[in-house]
Structures are given as C-alpha cells and as structure tokens.
Amino acid sequence: MNHAVDASSPSILIIGTGFGGLGMAIELKNSGIHSFTMLEKASGVGGTWRDNTYPGAACDVQSHFYSFSFEPKHDWSRKFGMQPEILGYMEQCVAKYGLAGHIRFNKEVASAGFDEDTNQWTVTTIDGDVFTVDILITATGQLNQPAWPNLPGMETFNGRVFHSARWDHDYELNGKNVGVIGTGASAIQFVPEIVPRVKSLSLFQRSAAWVLPKPDRPFYRWEQTLFQKIPAWDRLYRYLIYWKNESRALAFTRFNSLLEIFAWQAKRFAKSEVRDPHKLRNLIPDYQIGCKRILISNDWYRAIDQSHVDLVTTGIERIVEDGVVTSDGALHRVDALIVGTGFAASEFLSPMKITGRNGLSLNQAWANGSEAYKGMTVSGFPNLFMLYGPNTNLAHNSIVYMLESQFRYVLSCIETLRAEPGVAMDVKPDRLRDFSATVQKKLQTSVWESGCHSWYLDKNGKNTVNWPGFTFAYRKETRRVDPDDYVFLQPSQ
Incomplete structure (x- = not known):
C-alpha cells in the first residue's frame, strides 16, 4: 500500500517517537507545518523511556533540564x-x-531509498507499507x-534470560539465585532494587565504573508552586542547572586533570x-x-556490600545449563540471567x-565510521536529516538541549527547501570532511581517548558518539543553515 503524506508541500516523514521525534513534530506544528507523518516501531511513544522499564529506571540529568524548553513541567x-x-x-x-x-504505530522501517528522478524518499516498513x-x-x-x-552456550541455559532494556516483569525474582552481566548505567539502577529480593546475586563485572553520589531528593510542595506561579524562577532554575552541567565540559574535553577531583570524591564515597x-x-x-560514562547512584555501593552479593571479576568463559562458568573454572549457579550490557x-x-544517490548505501558511506555534518546530514543522502546522529x-x-539545537537547524533547512519546491539539498563532501x-x-585531547574501551568507540576504536565541546558552541553552529554548505539538486523528471 502506497502512502503519499499530506499534499501540502513539503511532505515529511519522521522515524521514531522518542524525545527527538516528538520535539521535532511539535516544532514543525509550531512553525505551521502539518504535512508530516511519524512512524514508530513499537505500540507506544517514548523511545528509550518506553523500553527501559526495569526497577529503578531514572535519568541522570536533572528533570527540569531533561524536558523541552518550550514545554516546561512544573510539578x-x-x-x-x-x-x-x-x-x-x-x-x-x-x-x-x-x-x-x-x-502510525507498529511500523518498523526496513529500508529507505532516495529517488534521483523525483528527489523523494521511498520508505518501506517491515510489513510492506510504502511511504513517499x-x-x-x-x-x-x-x-x-x-x-x-x-x-x-547462552542457548543451553535452562533458566530465564532477559536484557534489562526488555525487562521481564512476569518473572518473579524473589528468593531466586540471579546472575547479572554488566555493571553499567542500567545495572547501577536496577541492582540495588533487586538485591533485597533475591536469595543471591552474582554480579559479573568486566570493568568497574566510577560512581558519584546522586544529588537527588523529592521536591517540596512549595518548590513546585514557585515553579508554577513564577515562570521566571523556573527559567532561572533551568539556567543554573545548564551552567553547572556545562562547566564540566572543560574537564572532559580539555583539562582532564580537573576530573581528578571527582575521582577523589568517588573513592571516598566507595x-x-x-x-x-x-x-x-x-x-x-x-x-x-x-x-x-560516569555514573551517579546513592545505593550502588551499599547494595554490592551485602553478604549475599558476589562480585565476580573473573571473565566469563561460557554459559551452561545451570549457570555461568568463569575462566578460572568456577561454576556460578543461577536461576536467571539479567543482561545489562547496554546498547x-x-x-x-x-x-x-x-x-x-547512485545506489550508495549508508553502510558503504560509513565504512570508516559514522560521520555527519553537524551530526545531521551525510553527503550523498539529500534531504535526510538525523537527530541525535554521530558525535x-x-x-x-542534557541531550534534550542538543536536540533543540538540531530542531532549529532542520527547520531552517526545511524553510530553505520550501522556497524552491521539488529541490533537494545534499551537503558538500568537503564540508562534511572538514567538519x-x-x-x-x-576529541584527541578528550578524556574518552585516554585508553579505556567504552561504548563511545566503534569497532575501529573511533569515537563516533560524543560531541567534543560546549553545547552552546554547538547551538551557535546550528543556529541556521548556510546554503553554501549544500548542493541543490533539481529533480530530473
């Protein structure tokens, strides 16, 4: 079945309904653009916040700043x-x-191809729907x-196995011997929640995490009232959070020695x-x-210190029917395995x-690692805009702040395209290369290049994930599109 989206120009398709997709859609509507469709592979919105329902799932960015600036939540x-x-x-x-x-829910995208004759994208979902x-x-x-x-040996295990991002709420953990693989950002939240319930916990740790206390507490009623009654106070509070967080960029990207203060704090806390x-x-x-990633938690260390928790630092050799065998030959018997190895x-x-264009696949374009101009556009893929893309x-x-910078840039691109219906914009290869x-x-002076193996690095060891500077610098760079960065293509039909 073929769908052309809304006739008014230009037609837009957004894949995903997490913070990126929803924020982009709201900004389109606020700009008077309603000719868009959103495809969501699941049956509800929320992205990572819909998927990660494990006990204790929370954000490590302050609530007031992990929300849209144009849609504050006071309570x-x-x-x-x-x-x-x-x-x-x-x-x-x-x-x-x-x-x-x-x-459109339950519409997982299988493929998307650019048609050079019409300057349009054809998007096909797994169930065979086609959108142009x-x-x-x-x-x-x-x-x-x-x-x-x-x-x-994972397939030989007789117990229950699930990933923390696909938590099995039907499985009763009470009184069970549980194994947890991984000690990253998810494990640090769910382990303290399940420790009081399980009979024993074997925690398989490949490398330890730096953990700092979480300056968290419930808001008082009067604070919520202040946020609601005095919008300027709400904005000031956001502003203070922003600069407090932003000041840390220097330590991550230039002056790594500043981070030693945090290391001292983490050791003292432990x-x-x-x-x-x-x-x-x-x-x-x-x-x-x-x-x-530096993790924040107030109950992680206390949970690990419990006598029925076994911290296993020997590497896993294989999984067997009744548990996990480590490289020293020891068998750790477990009834269930929870995998907390991230994404x-x-x-x-x-x-x-x-x-x-020219049949070039994104995998080919990214053979040496993912890259995109300003994290959003790739040469050879006209009118394709990525939110929360490479670097x-x-x-x-807060990633929401970065996304809002991207919304503005993409809107600026759409305004440019609206001026000349039918035209497609493709970022110049040299602009992408230089960027x-x-x-x-x-990134070479950043702490992420100091020699550890992290999820920020791809299989070639290239950091394709993190932005190497201030978020206000990124916002300045993405304030509006510079048409000179792009080639404008006429449709050949």
Whole structure:
C-alpha cells in the first residue's frame, strides 16, 4: 500500500517517537507545518523511556533540564526524574500538541531509498507499507538496539534470560539465585532494587565504573508552586542547572586533570559505603575517570556490600545449563540471567537499510565510521536529516538541549527547501570532511581517548558518539543553515 503524506508541500516523514521525534513534530506544528507523518516501531511513544522499564529506571540529568524548553513541567516529583514520570511527560506532549493523528504505530522501517528522478524518499516498513516523502528525518536515538554479549552456550541455559532494556516483569525474582552481566548505567539502577529480593546475586563485572553520589531528593510542595506561579524562577532554575552541567565540559574535553577531583570524591564515597576490602578493591576502576560514562547512584555501593552479593571479576568463559562458568573454572549457579550490557550506540540507524544517490548505501558511506555534518546530514543522502546522529551525544549535559539545537537547524533547512519546491539539498563532501576532521581532532585531547574501551568507540576504536565541546558552541553552529554548505539538486523528471 502506497502512502503519499499530506499534499501540502513539503511532505515529511519522521522515524521514531522518542524525545527527538516528538520535539521535532511539535516544532514543525509550531512553525505551521502539518504535512508530516511519524512512524514508530513499537505500540507506544517514548523511545528509550518506553523500553527501559526495569526497577529503578531514572535519568541522570536533572528533570527540569531533561524536558523541552518550550514545554516546561512544573510539578516534577523529584530532582532527577524516574522512568514512569518522564514517559508520562512525553505522553502529555503528544496529547497537548495533537500528535496522535500523525503517528502510525507498529511500523518498523526496513529500508529507505532516495529517488534521483523525483528527489523523494521511498520508505518501506517491515510489513510492506510504502511511504513517499520529500524529507526524511530520523529520530531513532542511540540507545534503541540492546547490545547482547557474545557468550558461548547462552542457548543451553535452562533458566530465564532477559536484557534489562526488555525487562521481564512476569518473572518473579524473589528468593531466586540471579546472575547479572554488566555493571553499567542500567545495572547501577536496577541492582540495588533487586538485591533485597533475591536469595543471591552474582554480579559479573568486566570493568568497574566510577560512581558519584546522586544529588537527588523529592521536591517540596512549595518548590513546585514557585515553579508554577513564577515562570521566571523556573527559567532561572533551568539556567543554573545548564551552567553547572556545562562547566564540566572543560574537564572532559580539555583539562582532564580537573576530573581528578571527582575521582577523589568517588573513592571516598566507595570507602565510606563498602566494608568488604576485596569488593572495595575491585570497585575502584583502573582507568581515568570520565573515559567511560560516569555514573551517579546513592545505593550502588551499599547494595554490592551485602553478604549475599558476589562480585565476580573473573571473565566469563561460557554459559551452561545451570549457570555461568568463569575462566578460572568456577561454576556460578543461577536461576536467571539479567543482561545489562547496554546498547549498540555507535550503530546509527541500524538495522534499517538506507540508500542514497547512485545506489550508495549508508553502510558503504560509513565504512570508516559514522560521520555527519553537524551530526545531521551525510553527503550523498539529500534531504535526510538525523537527530541525535554521530558525535552529538554528551557526557556532561542534557541531550534534550542538543536536540533543540538540531530542531532549529532542520527547520531552517526545511524553510530553505520550501522556497524552491521539488529541490533537494545534499551537503558538500568537503564540508562534511572538514567538519569531521575538526571533531576528531578535538576529541584527541578528550578524556574518552585516554585508553579505556567504552561504548563511545566503534569497532575501529573511533569515537563516533560524543560531541567534543560546549553545547552552546554547538547551538551557535546550528543556529541556521548556510546554503553554501549544500548542493541543490533539481529533480530530473
């Protein structure tokens, strides 16, 4: 079945309904553009906040700054939002801005191809629906494909296995012997929640994480009232959070030694919470703080210190019917395995097959690692705009702020295209090359290049995920499109 989106020019398709897709849709509506359709592979909106329903799921950016500047929420229940409340906020945005009519649920995109004759994108879903549009915007995020560890024997395990991003709420953990693989950002939230319920917990840690206390607490009623009654106070509060977070960019990208203050704080925190000297030794990382994501939690160390929690630092050799065998030959018997090994963050847009001009596939264009001009456009793929694309992730501030910069840039591109209906814009290869070279050069002085193996790096060891500077610098660079960066193509039909 073929769908042409809304006749008024230009027709737009957005893939994904997380923060990126929803925010872009709201901004389109605010600009008077209603000719867009949104495709969502799941049955509800929310992206990573819909998928990650594990116990304790929460954000590590302050609630007031992990929300749209144009849609403030005054009644956040605590300083750092929990998953149900963040998802609720996103659903409220859908209702308030009338987005439901634009969304097609259970429509996973299989492929998208650019037609040089018509300057249009043809997007095909897994169930065979076809959409033909002028502009394609991807908002698939970086945290939507769960990464599974490559462990021999996983299929022989007799117990229950699930990934933390696909939590099995029907499985009763009470009184069970549970194994958890991975000690990253998800595990640090769900492990303390399940420790009181399980009979025993074997925690398989490949490398320790740097953990800092989380300055979290519920908001008082009077604080919520202030936010609501005095909009200027709400804005000032956001502003203060922004600069507090932003100041840390210098430490991550230029002056890595500044991070040692945090390392000292993390070590002191661990020593005050962990009594078992063996565990304490293995919980302090051997790599520079900040090289991997710094985690925040108030109950992680206390949970690991429990006597029925076994911190296993020997590598996993294989999975057997009744548990996990480590490389020292020990068998760790478990009834269930929870995999908390994160996401394939550097595999942007996969598993969709995207084909641009001259039959060039995105995989071919990215043979040496993902790159995009300003994190949004790729040469050879006209009128394709990526939200939260390569090198736009942050370690120090809110991704929602980066997304809002991108909304503005994409709108500027759409305005340019509206002036000449039928035309397609393709970023010049030298502009993309120069931009990527600058990004990679700046990354060389960053803490992420200090030698650890993190999810920021792709299989070739290239950091295709993080932005190497200030978010206000990114906002300045994306304020509006410079037409000189692009080639404008006439349709050949």
